[in-house]
Amino acid sequence: MRPDPSRVLQQSAAHLLFELAPMIATPYAQSTLSLIALLMMIAAQDAAQGANIRGADNDDMRKLFGALAPLVADAALKEKLAEAAGAHDESFDIAALDRANAGLRTLLIALHAHVEALPGEKARAAEKRIWGVMKASAARRLLKLPAM
Numbered sequence: 001m002r003p004d005p006s007r008v009l010q011q012s013a014a015h016l017l018f019e020l021a022p023m024i025a026t027p028y029a030q031s032t033l034s035l036i037a038l039l040m041m042i043a044a045q046d047a048a049q050g051a052n053i054r055g056a057d058n059d060d061m062r063k064l065f066g067a068l069a070p071l072v073a074d075a076a077l078k079e080k081l082a083e084a085a086g087a088h089d090e091s092f093d094i095a096a097l098d099r100a101n102a103g104l105r106t107l108l109i110a111l112h113a114h115v116e117a118l119p120g121e122k123a124r125a126a127e128k129r130i131w132g133v134m135k136a137s138a139a140r141r142l143l144k145l146p147a148m
Contacts, residue, residue: 042143051094069081108130
């Protein structure tokens with residue numbers, strides 16, 4: 001049998017919150033234990049969906065870069081966007097996905113700043129697409145606490 005890390009963390013957090021925390025006498029220790037349990041629930045969610053979330057974020061940004069690169073006037077930025085759009089995640093290791101995500105987010109910020117300075121309806125539509133990618137990323141990262 002292989003224990004599921006997400007389930008182990010969730011069940012351990014529930015045990016801390018509902019069985020051990022009420023037995024703790026001091027409010028400080030009880031709140032510290034509760035905070036540890038909350039962190040375990042966050043870690044459980046990341047263990048279950050972390051790679052999918054990061055991979056979807058990276059894919060969304062790369063698709064956006066490919067779509068918006070033609071609007072970019074700055075040659076160096078356009079080249080970086082095209083290069084990023086053609087890349088893919090080579091590993092589903094969380095650390096590797098995080099490194100790729102950090103680079104893509106830096107590029108997204110540069111793209112957003114560039115597009116904000118451009119005049120016209122195409123630029124405003126591009127801004128909406130950028131915000132759409134950021135909104136989708138935030139929705140994927142929403143903390144879903146289990147019913148207990």
